[in-house]
Amino acid sequence: MKTSKWFARDFIAPDAILSIRDVVEKAGGNEVFLVGRLNNEQVVTDVDVYAMGNKRAVPAIIKEARYGDVIIHNHPEGILDPSDADIEIASYMGQLGVGCYIVDNNVEYLYPVITVKKERGCERLNSDELSTQFxxxxxxxxxxxxxxxxxxxxxxxxxxxxxxxxxxxxxxxxxxxxxxxxxxxxxxxxxxxxxxxxxxxxxxxxxxxxxxxxxxxxxxxxxxxxxxxSVLVKGRNNYLCLRKVYNLRSEGGILIDDKDRQQLNDLLEWATKTQDGSKADLNFVPQEDVWEAIQSEADQCTRLKCQFYDECFFYIARRNAASxxxxxxxxxxxxxxxxxxxxxxxxxxxxxxxxxxxxxxxxxxxxxxxxxAHMSCTISRVRITKLLGRLINLKDNRKGLLQYLKNKLKEMSSIHDKSIAMEVTNRINAEILEERQRLYDTVQGVFENISRALSEYMKNKNFHRDDTKENETKLRITTSMFSTTLWQDVIEIGLRALSTDILKFVSLLTSLLNAFEELSRKAQDTLSPVLIDIVSCKTRLKLVAGDLASFITEDERTCKWMEIKRYAGVPVIRFCAAPLSIxxxxxxxxxxxxxxxxxxxxxxxxxxxxxxxxxxxxxxxxxxxxxxxxxxDSPFDYKRQSIIGIPTDIPEPDKPGYVPALDESILKTVKISEGRALILFTSYSLLDTLYRRLEPQITQLGYTCLRQGMDNRHNLLEAFKKDTTSVLFATDSFWEGIDVKGDALECVILTRLPFKVPTQPIIEARAEAIEKYGGDAFYDYSLPMAVIKFKQGFGRLIRSREDKGVVIIFDRRVITKKYGHTFLRSLPDARCIKDKRDIVFREMGLFLCRSLVPSHQENTC
Missing domain, CATH: 3.40.50.300 (P-loop containing nucleotide triphosphate hydrolases)
Incomplete structure (x- = not known):
């Protein structure tokens, strides 16, 4: 008796059907084994391939299927009767809540051996039972x-x-x-x-x-x-793409700059040995442009159609994560x-x-x-020219994707394909290359014009130099900017014209790509890898055009600004936008x-x-x-393990005498703690100034002086931990995420309260929005952000029950200003000394020299 058939489209989504067809074709019509993921309508929306077999059988990798999934395999002859082995596996998997489908090679018909409901009742956790573990x-x-x-x-x-x-x-x-x-x-x-x-x-x-x-x-x-x-999941861009590696091995001379060739060769050699294909497996840090040449990217992936799909490091990792x-x-x-x-x-x-x-x-x-960050965008000249450079190399027009495509077109053998190949090649030579060069020149001209005009505009204006990035200035786009000649005659006109020109070029690429639909299936498969890379460039250029149009459109929900940074005296501009609220x-x-x-x-x-x-x-x-x-609350005994010192006789930050007093006070503190100090700054410029002044003196004391930026963060921290009398000058990210237990860290110095620069565009815009709706920007926004960072900095000190140490705050605003108590109330209950420097240093010395015994002089902040 012939088994009944159901239409596969009633069980499997169209995209998933196409994926199964592709892998069956890739397997030469043999049996394949897949795991399908169901949505709430019990439709398979995504499949992962786990095995390929012969005409009669395929390995069943059942351990990769989870409750609510469905295992799928095909019967090449089109008869969907389940074999005894099929029934045995389906019976076992059905008890685990996993379904089982058999399909024909074209995935037109399906036989549901076991159907499964994804929904199931939840088994609640018992907190008392779990608590007994502890x-x-x-x-x-x-x-x-x-x-x-x-x-x-x-x-x-x-x-x-x-x-x-x-x-x-x-x-x-x-x-x-x-x-x-x-x-x-x-x-x-x-x-x-x-x-x-x-x-x-x-x-x-x-x-x-x-x-x-x-x-x-x-x-x-x-x-x-x-x-x-459990699986650690990394982003796709962390993995190499085997298709790109293959292309670069055979056509690297056309696809990459000669200056990058040596490092590319190192990466290609590594690609033959790596176990997981991820950047973390490298023993060196690759240049960004060279890694991009081999990294896996979603819009350049052919998925099941790729000849390297089975070995693909990213999809192996994804299948691992799925189970x-x-x-x-x-x-x-x-x-x-x-x-x-x-x-x-x-x-x-x-x-x-x-x-x-x-x-x-x-x-x-x-x-x-x-x-x-995810909802923001940045438009730079490099973002656009890098895409144009992928099509035709900016330094050598014999290189790039379009030249690679032209070489591949020469390989077309049939009369029909040859005719189309010649027509497309002529269009590339006569039209695309010329328009790409014209667009490149336009990009250069627009950015140079705006940079010049903006530099001139800012000469007579007050502007903010971002202290975290040397030689960088930022100008926020406010309502008043829209009425200026700079905006109307230079920025708006220039960016609008550039957006239009990019879209025209995108249209040319679309027309060119459409011509390939006339090629035979074999020719399309041959060209597929390079065409998908060109499609990626086209899509990204279209996105840039949209971002440019959005930037010159008024939107009160978005903060927009321009950044100018000088490289060798030449101004480089970026256009930035971020949401006011997320x-x-x-x-x-x-x-x-x-x-x-x-x-x-x-x-x-x-x-x-x-x-x-x-x-x-x-x-x-x-x-x-x-x-x-x-x-x-923390289980640590902060009253016993730590003290907080706040000198009252040091000038406030930005007041005359603050830097010399800070210089002298840090040196005195480091002497008392015998090194073992983390000095946290809120600005790179102050860090640089004091490091230059203090490094010779600290070194003369016999302590190693480390500075953020002299090595990568991991190596710097390891050096700090290893040399237990070292001193580390740091800012920004070092306020948190540092775990230094033991006597390598006994003193944390907070040079000033960590308020963010109020004139940073997004900070300024959010503060204005708060005021606009009746709030207080300082108390509702600036102060809370600073307190969070302050707590993080304090938290670097005590990391275990055996640790002891001192936090010194060289910013007396924490006790002289009305808002200061907000900082101190947010800290753990520790002994707090608010007095002249001599008193603070004396108490610090007594504390660090004695064993951990309760103090009879405890006063909490």
Whole structure:
């Protein structure tokens, strides 16, 4: 009796059908084994290939399928009767909640051996049961010799459990030493295993990612005897593309500059040996342009049509992630995934990440900045000319994608294809190359005209030089700018004309690419790799044209500015735009579409409240019954382990005498602490000034003097830890993410309160928006941001129960200004000495020379 057939289109989405057809064709019509991912309508929207077989059988890689997935394989002869082996595998997988489909080679018909409902009831977590893991006598204390029970850790665990069970958004500030990573890992892993539901963990720093993957997750697996799969997910651009490697090996002379050839050869050699194909596997840091030549990129990928799909490092990693219980990602990758899902409404299919509904965001105080960065745009001359240079090399017109295409066209063998190839080649020579050069000249002219005019305009204007970037100035575009001659006659006209010219060139490329549709299928397959790269350039040029048009369009929701930086005396201009607020975007991208979201960090509150954090990231828009809040204090004994010193007889920053007094005071502090000091600045210029003055004197004392920028961050920190009497001058990112335990760090010096430069365009614009709607820009925005950074800086000192040390604050505004108490109230309860420098230094010396015993002179800040 002939088996009934269903139409495949009723079970599988069109794009997924095309993907299956492609891989079957690639396998020569033999059997293939795939895992399909279902959306909420039980339609397969994405497939991953795991095996190829012969005409009669294919390996069934069943361990890669999760609850709610469906395994798919084809019967080449078109008879969809399941074999005994098919039924046996389908029976086993059905018990695991996995479906089984058989299709014909054309994926026109389908036989559903097992159908599966993706929805299932959730098994709630029991917080008391999970808490026993941490109790004395529990799994952690039995397996870890130096384990200590921490009540705040269990409090946090219970809050996370409640959020998982009740589909809540939990905001948790967990002080240093709480053990927050295990407090959220235990519920995440148990939830994933009980409910066969993936959980995503997102961090901001690589350090925390490495801690989770290399330390915390292995501890959890070992102590609790759990068998779960965790994967560190990297962005696509971290992986090399084997197709590009193949092309560069054979045609590198046409595709890349001669000056980059040596490093490219090193990368090509590495590509034959690498285990995972990711940039992290390199033993050197490649130049950006050279890595771009081989990196994997979404808009240059042919997916299943690629001859290297089976060996593709990115897709191997993606298939690995698809079967994982826990994914560890960074905020940038998470944000990119959220944006793709919102634009495609694809919450149940693979986007950048496999689908998920529960997210833990650690280091959540960075979420606003990361979201802002993802929703911002920058337009520079280099952004445009780099794309034009990929088509035809800027220095050697014998190189580039179009020249590579012309070479490939010569290989066309059939009369029909040869005729079209000659016609296309003539169009490239007679039209495209000329228009590309004309557009390149236009780009150069427009940017040079605007740079000249803007430089002249700013000669007689007050402007901000960004202290973090030497020789850089920024000019915000305000309403008053739109009426100036500079804007109307130079910027607006120039950028509008450039946008129009780019779109004209894009239209020419589109017309050229359309001509290839007349080629035979074989010829199209031959040209496919280079054509997809040209399509990528075309798409990116179109995006630039849109960004240029948006930049000259008034939009009160967006902050826009121009940046000028001088290289060898030549001004280089960039046009920048960023959203004034990302709260609405985060609600639409994140909060409205995911069931459980944990937002945690050691620094989320101002004066013990979450108001600033919640307003900035849009949580104030959510119903109160969906939100939960928790503050768990650090288990460290700050009164015993630390003191805070605030000299009162030093001039305030920006007042006469401040820098000489700071110079003298830092040297005195370093002498008392015998090195072992981290000196944190808020500006590069002050750091440079004091480093030049103090380095000879500190070196003469016998201590190593380190400076941010003299080596990469990792090497610098390792040197600081290894040389336990060294002194590190640092700013910006070194205010957080540094974990130096023991006697290598006993003194943290905060040179001034970390207020952001108020004239930075986005800061200025957001402050004005707050004032416009009746708020106070300083107290509602500038002060809270500074307090968060201040808390991070303070947190560098005490990293374990054995640590002790001193934080010295050389900015007396913390006690003389009305707002100063906000900084101090946000710190842990430590002994605080507010007095003249001599008194502060004396107490500091006594503290560092004595053992850790309770003080009888404790006064809290």
């Amino acid at each position: 109790q004395p006598g529990g799994n952690f204390s039995r397996c870890l010799s130096q384990y200590e029970y921490r009540k705040p850790q269990v409090e946090m665990l219970k809050s996370v459990v409640d959020a998982f069970n009740a589909d809540k958004i939990a905001v948790i500030e967990a002080g240093t030493g709480t053990g927050k990573s295990l407090a959220y890992l235990v519920p995440a892993v148990f939830w994933s295993m009980k409910n066969q539901e993936r959980v995503v963990l997102s961090t901001h720093t690589i350090n925390l990612q490495e801690q989770l993957i290399e330390k915390d997750i292995p501890i959890l697996r070992k102590c609790c005897g759990l068998n779960f799969k 994982a219980d826990v994914l560890v990602v960074n905020h940038y990758l998470l944000m990119a995934d959220l944006i793709v899902r919102k634009e495609t409404k694809g919450y149940d299919a693979v986007a950048i990440l496999p689908p998920f509904k529960k997210i833990i965001i650690d280091e959540a105080h960075h979420l606003e900045d990361v979201a802002t 709260s609405g975007n985060l609600k639409a991208y994140l909060y409205d579409n995911y069931t459980t979201i944990i937002l945690t960090s050691a620094t989320l509150t101002i004066s013990k409240t979450f108001g600033f954090f919640k307003n900035n990231i849009g949580l104030h828009q959510m119903p109160e019954d969906r939100l939960s809040e928790l503050i768990v």
